[in-house]
Amino acid sequence: MDFSFTDEQSMLRDSVAGYLADHYDFDARRAAIKSADGWRPQVWKAFAEELGILGASFSEEHGGLGGGVTDVMVVMEEFGKALVVEPYLGTVVIAGGFLTHGAPSGAGELIGQIIEGKATFAFASAEPQGRYTLSDLKTTARKQGVGYVLNGHKAVVIGAPWASHLIVTARTGGAQRDARGVSVFIVDKNAVGVSTRDYPTVDGRRASEVTFENVSVAAEAMIGPEGEALPLVERVVDEAIAATCAESLGVLRRLHEGTLAYTKERKQFGVPIASFQVLQHRMVDMFIQLEQSISMTYMAHVKLGENDVERAKGVSAAKVQIGRACRFVGQNAIQLHGGMGMTDEMAIGHYFKRATMIEGEFGSVDHHLRRYEALSLDRAA
């Protein structure tokens, strides 16, 4: 049994951490998220060219470094520590996952563009009515000639304002919630009929409501088997969840460390408030939540390579732990900072906001508890 990282992975961590320390401190991030664009294309360029992290996880045959999900985990944790907003998850993890596992024609070329930092992706999956059910789709893809025509509305598509391409789930058959009939398409965001309403999100990102009105795509735009792509979607989303768990570790570490440092320094009644037992126990509980989250994130990454059921169980279990930890650690970090925790000028509140959004991303605690129950308990009953 070995939970340690290889020398290459440690070097990757150090180089990402070093770059972010120099270019992504709190003030630099704040200026970027308040700018008109909301992100920094030059940072993205540095990820591609200076750090080479956009290709780290892809296989060598695709021009990557073959680092796989562990490299993603290392990168995402560092991104969590710096609250990076650039669309690594949508581009490398999600689009990269679809292109790798779905292997559509032209995948190699698109992966090349991702690695070079030239193509950015957003995942247009959720719909206004669908909550967290991946197969709940009103968006349709109707066959027309050799291609398809898309119509529908996708909700809160994270990173869409920055994307050159969208990965879109749509129905080629079946009823609104059927497992069968789900297909996946790559859509150029500039295609005729794609319109977006862009807005910021509470955690400093950008997102869009995306509507498709008679958007024509070629047959080659489809990823995976027509009407049978739900298992592929579930697999890629599980990988995205594992990556988000890794990101949360960075967020949780900062929340915990920041609180510990603040309470040691802040004096009331003539002593550091960290000397009060009631606060000590709270911080111990925050620490336990962090440790349990680290364990579950590692577990989930190990399970990504197993069969569909084991993978889904592992990932859902991890997301339940992370969802709870994000709430407990986030809320108590604010509480122990007192009024200071409520201010926009201190970093702690920004970590809290990101932690709060992670709770709901790709499914709430309730959603993943239910998924876990179905896979682990209902099957055995």
Place this chain on the structure above:
Amino acid sequence: MDLDFSAEDKVFREEVRGFLTQNYPAELRAKQQNEEALTKEDYFSWHRILAKKGWAAPAWPVEWGGTAWSPTQKYIWSEELAKAEALPVLPFGVTMVAPVIYTFGTEEQKARFLPGIRDGIEWWCQGYSEPGAGSDLASLKTKAERIQGDDGKEYYLVNGQKTWTTLAQHADWGFFLVRTDPTAKPQAGISFLLIDMKSPGISVRPIITLEGGHEVNDVFLDNVKVPVENRIFHENQGWTCAKSLLLHERSGIAGVARSKRGLERLRQMARSELADDAGTLLADPFFKRKVAELEIDLTALEYTELRTLAGESAGKGPGPESSILKIKGTEIQQRLTELTLEAAGHYGAPYLRNVPHNLGAVGPDDAHGVAGAYFNVRKTSIYGGSNEIQRNIIAKVVLGI
């Protein structure tokens, strides 16, 4: 034991309800519904309608404009205000400084300040917390030294910084705790001063909170001259005023009626949102259970508050038990926003502050601003004596440990 409202109380409830229906300004309601930022004039317009009716300061002594309502009637009043989603009268004047003035002030002070508070003419803010004095309020450092003015009158020269001062950007007056005797024990050297916020030397700097709002401020006092006659009660005995005020602050803090209204809204939202299984969220066993638990928690708080009220009717003032109301009341408000954010699903994420939602909706209306509300109410377990401090009070004063 009789938990029913009397026939008289029921008539009173009808009267209140009718008054609110007929008199609440429609333009104010529209602004609230669109979540537009409210101005000083918005707050005062409603306050003045209440003042005209004689209902702006129900708890005051009758001679200064109080209503002599029974505790039950006051309870009905706050319940109906919440049901009508009427703006509350801001507490800083009517429920915080005024009781200090009419309890400890001179006749001249009462005559000078109480009418302006009651009638919504002067806006008040609270200068208590300092950067180094939060939970440990008695360690405050803002100092006031006696000086003789050029006019031969006596003044306090005040220097220091206050923080978390709610809505100080609108304030005409502030009530401040200042140190008048640096050599005495912390609580013993404090005085309670009323300071004209237009005095030279006062500057107010906004603090933006994490949801993006501007409610609180830093207030800097740089050689501010305050006439000695603006001190309430004796010099160095301001802590007595401060303590009595903190009790008043806590008794209104349970917020039962507003949480009830919030629960209704949550139920309504959960009836239109769909769960994972395509049924309504309110029919979802996981979510339904959480709403039921919250309702039960709120019912317990409501009856605890009613017991406190009954004690007050029997002549007992609000005591340290009111810390229970503060702790549970704020926990419930926070839980309510947690569940509302969960109910919003993906549409909790958009940040549309200051973008009127009628310019093009993003998600359902009832999801608008729910994350901001969740972030904002984290303050409730911090302010007014943090919930940790409230537990210390109960441990020490009620349990005797």
